[in-house]
Amino acid sequence: MNSEARPDGPGGRPEAAPDPRRWKALWVTLATGFMSLLDVTIVAVALPSMQRDLGASAAAVQWVVSGYALAFALVLVPAGRLGDAMGRRRIFLCALAGFVICSAAAGAAPTIGWLVAARLAQGACAGCLAPQNSALIQQMFRGAERGRAFGLFGGTVGVSSAVGPVTGGLILALAHGTQGWRWIFYVNVPVGALALLLGLRLLPRVAPGRRERLDLPGVTLLGVGVLALMLPLVFAESGGLSRLWWLFPVGVALLAAFACWEARVAARDGQPLLDPRLLTSTRGYAAGTALGTLYFVGFSGVWLVFALFFQNGLGYEPLRSGLAVTPFAIGSAAGAVVSGRLVERMGRLLTLCGLIGVIAGLGAAAWIMWSAPTGVMTWLAAPALFVGGLGSGCVISPNVTMTLRDVPVRMAGAAGGALQTGQRLGGAIGTAALPGLFYTVLAASGRDYREAVALSVGAALVAILAALAVAVADWRHDHVHGPPDRPDRSDDRSQDRPAPAHRPEREHRAAEGGATRLHGG
The missing domain is CATH 4.10.860 (DNA Excision Repair, Uvrb; Chain A)
Incomplete structure (x- = not known):
């Protein structure tokens, strides 16, 4: 579906009119992104059932989670670059079809080897989907609409990670029997098939560009x-x-x-594959990538710590354990929607305030879990977790917006892939380090679960404080030097078409410090 053109673009070039179905297309990509990111954490609560049913070792069944995350992270940047070169719609639809097939294969797995192989392929398909989501937002939206769209996208990232445990627990509670874990994968099939049909109809088409070498x-x-x-x-x-x-x-x-x-x-x-000028010349990209990596060290690992505390320490069932941290997910969704409307006005200050909210909320929750009576602990911690979630919604969404908004559209896929690679690497560090610290404190304190959760969350807050330092430095840079003029990068809508031979605005952009002379330009 090609957009109509209006003769009012920069430099006299025709400017593509906004796609009238862009918001419907966005919901297709958000639903797909939510599904693929949810699969990072939703499976964790079902690992004991899988191990018993398939007769697998603990090390083998751990690959059901780790293999997905590893394959996801490995393909992000190359998949983003392929989307830039070959068309985001094409890569998105192919990856979504593969994700649905692999989900069905994982649900039907007769052995642990089959299941791990299906999860590796499913993770690779999810990694191909993720950078197309942010790149399609760059392609379809501009101006204030782009901020709102990225707000919804960032909320999807945050909420999908937070609700994974409760969603997995709910599915296991509804699907009785030893085979119930299979529905964690089967549920992706109808959702993914519907998204594929809608994507074929709604996602925008673009003219093919010149062939580019990978x-x-x-x-x-x-x-x-x-x-x-x-x-x-x-x-x-x-x-x-x-x-x-x-x-x-x-x-x-x-x-x-x-x-x-x-x-x-x-x-x-x-x-x-990843143009260095994204880091050296694109305003906010380097700071935003560093901030996202540091934040996900604490943000991703803390959920495993909470699950260990509630299930092993307090004896909660998986569903109840997930419900105990649901206030964070609700706050994160609300914060993401609101922050999408405020990011253009507040800029990096919004992220800074959000990080302070996360630190205050998680710090208060850790103190309550350490000191409050068991019977009222989750009720007392709920408001603190909600505040932390509001703050998180004001971190992830605005950071994605400010990191990618000055990226030329033709590089949006690779840039989004690199940003998410940093987040996945930070998440891997957090999910390895924080539970490891939890068990270390548990052993040293004589099985004191309260002390273990408090110190582990405290360690997560150290990483979030480091992200706050990056945010302060970036905010001070804009405060001292003033925010740069930000031309609407969506004027480069011909990311898959050969650029015109005459680009009179190129020298002007170079003078502004933007990334110029990129592929196809």
Whole structure:
């Protein structure tokens, strides 16, 4: 579906009219993103059932969670770049079809090997979907509408992570019997099939562009580097940190080699996988990526700590454990919707205030869990968790908006993939480190679950404080120097078409410090 053109674009070029079905298309992408991100955490509550039913070892069944997260993270940037080069609609629909098929295969798995293989493929499909979501927002929306759309997208990211445990517990409660865990995967099939049909109808088409080569050396260096950093973390529960610690310096070295290679490709006017100018010349991108990575270290790991505390320490069933942290999810959804309307007005200050809310809310909740009587603990902690959720909604959504809003549309997929790779890496660190600290404190304190949860949440707050420091530095930069003029990058709507031979605004953008001379320009 091609948009109509109006002769009022920058430099006299025709400007594409907004797609009249863009909001309906957005809901399709949000539903798909929610489903794929929910699968990161929803499966955790069903692992004991899977282990008993399939006769698997604890190490093997852990790959049902870890393998999905690992495959998800590995393909984000290459998939984003493929979407930039080949069309986001095409990659999105192919990945969604693959996700539905893999979900059905995981639900029908007769052995643990089959299940792990299906989850690895499902994670790869989810990783292909994720960068297309943010890139399609860049493509379909502009101005204040883009902020509202990113607000909904950020809320989806935050809420999907928070409601995973309660959704998994609810499905297990409704699906009785030892085979109930299979419905955690089967539920994706009708939802995904409906999203696929709606996507075929609503997602915008764009004219095909010139053929571009994929930066295979860059893909290899980035993929192996991320793999080296994440493998010790996904094997953390089985001693991976002590056995595979040497992979950390290998991963850092490979990522440094990746950065050097990309700089060399860009200097030769080639087609890098991730253009270095996104970090050096695109306002807010480097700070936003760092902030998101640090925030997800604390944000992702704290949910496993709460689950361990409520289920192992207080004896809650999975559903009740999930319901205990639902106020955070409700607050996160509300904060995301509101922040989408405020981000253009408040900028980085909104993220700063949100981080303060998260720190206050989670800090108060940790103190209540450490000191309050068991019978009223969850009721007393609910308001604090709600405040923390409101703050989180004002962190994730605005940070996505401010990180990606100045990215040229033709690079939106790769840029969104890199941002989410940082979040997934931060999440892997948090989900490995915080439960590990929980068990360490538990052993040292003589099985004091209250002390373990308080100190583990405190460690999560250290990472969030580091994110707050990044936010303060970025806010002060804008406060001292003034926010730069932000031309509407959506004028580059021809990301899949050859650019006009004459681009008189290019020199003007270069003077403003924007990323110029990118692929196809």
